[in-house]
Amino acid sequence: MLHAGAVVDHCPLPPIGRPPGAPAGCHARHHALSAFRWHQGDPGDPAELVADFLADNGLTVRSLGRTGDKYQTIGDGEICGASLYVSADAGAVMAGGVIGSRSPVPGIPDVYAVVYRHARDVTPTGDMSGDPWNPDQSSPGPWSLGPWRESWTPxxxxxxxDEVRAAIARGDVYQVNVVGHASAPYTGDPGPALRRVAALAGARYGGILAGDGWAIATASPETLVEVRDGRIVTRPIKGTRPATAAGRRELLASAKERAEHVMIVDLERNDLARLPGTGPVRVDELFAVREWAGLWQAESVVSASLDPGVGLAGLLRAVCPGGSVTGAPKLAALAAIAALEPVGRGVSMGALGWIGHDHLDLGLTIRTVALDGARAHVWAGGGITIDSEPAAEVEEAAAKTGPVRAALRGQ
Structure with missing residues (x-):
């Protein structure tokens, strides 16, 4: 069924790498059946439209919280699940918030979903023949990445x-996540570079999603939302230091980082509590220190029982865009972000992951790169509180984007 505002492609591109969040048992067996696209400005409610598309393809997105015998063995030719991507702008639309500056990658849809079936004979991941970067079916040549152009100076x-700190002092917000962007020209076959990004250490959602003339590679360690066996889980990350013994001690001892982190945990608890019939919400783990690509990061685990009647559309409206990449209160933070950031967040700070027959698992698109056919794009930032030091925040953003840039260059 085609719904108003939806574009459904029945000949989507074959995967060029493992889809983010896909089960290990599906690796190298994905055959794309159809894809859904929605761009900002298209008619219709994107949350409802993508839920309709996935439901029409046999996925149980109308009753995410139900338990019981949902597990099944997926054989050849059967639908095994779907990739789902939601941009930061689409998340703002779903939340009823202010949309920021124009995306630097406008050709990438704001909502994109691909339904896959299992197949014995699929295009090997890494074979770029026939893709939009190689229209003449010849080798695209060796990969080369040019100099980075930053969206703002340090x-x-x-x-x-400082502007966020002033807004906090006025009482406008409690915390705002501020994000910068950079892009660089490239030539040649992007496949190996994208797979290096997806393989970065600590990438819980490492993978690649590609469309007509674009690709997203993520090394995200952060869970926006996971649903399994009738429970909903989010794992917000706030607080970063170098992955050294001294860095760990400093992170654990930082009152500023802990206060920032707890504020976002409270926001995530409220987001989950908004879902009808869901709860009680609990904090299973608070301020646990984990490693990602040479950095310590503080992560918490927040969960609740999920009412059987909760569907995908309602879930997306409750959790998008993620609290750890917006701030608190969320709608006020979105307004501040729109006023401050000169370049849109594009694919970053959104959601990307997998919807199967028995679970949903979406990561935040942090530590993520987008390619639009001519340039590579990266984003990084951090949460700002009244105690933030501007120079330290600039350094933290550079530390976060550093591994992704190095992976793109093959360093």
Whole structure:
């Protein structure tokens, strides 16, 4: 069934790498059947439209919280699940918030879903023949990445931090996540570079999603939302230090980082509590220190029982965009972000993951790169509180984007 505002492609591109969040048992067996696309400005409710598309393809997205015998063996030719991507702008639309500056990758849809079936004979991941970067079916040549162009200077980034601190002092917000962007020209076959990004250490959602003339590779360690066996889980990350013994001690001892982290945990608890019939919400783990690509990061685990009647559309409206990449209160933070950031968040700070017959698992698109056919794009930032030091925030953003840039260059 085709719904108003939806575009469904029945000949989507074959995967060029493992889809983010896909079960290990499906690796190298994905055959794309159809894809859904929605761009900002298209008619219709994107949360409802993508839920309709997935339901029409046999996925149980109308009753995510139900338990029982949902597990099944997926054989050849059967639908095994779907990739789902939601941009930061689409998340703002779903939340009823202000949309920020124009995306630097407008050709990438704001909502994209691909339904896959299992197949014995699929295009090997890494075979770029026939894809949009290689229209003449010849080798695209060796990969080369040009110089990075930043969306703002360190001075402008630091000034944005000061503006957030002033807004907090006025009582407008409690915390705002401020994000910068950079892009670089490239030539040649992007496949190996994208797979290096997806393989970064600690990438819980490492994988690649590609469409007509674009690709997203993520090394995200952060869970936006996971649903299994009638429970909903989110794992917010806030607080970063170098992965050294001294860095760990500093992170654990930082009152500023802990206060910032707890504030976002409270926001995530409220997001889950908004779902009808869901609860009680509990904090299973608070401020646990984990490693990602040479950095310590503080992560908590928040969960609740999920009412059987909760569907995908309602879930997306409750959790998108993620609290750890927006701030608190969420709608006020979105307004501040729109006023401060000169370049849109594009594919970053959104959601990307997997919907199967027995679970849903979406990661936040942090530590993520987008390719649009001519340039590579990366984003990074951090949460700003009244105690934030502008120079330290600039350094933290550079530390977060550093591994992704190095992976793209093959360093």
């Amino acid at each position: 001075e402008r980034h630091a000034a944005a931090v």
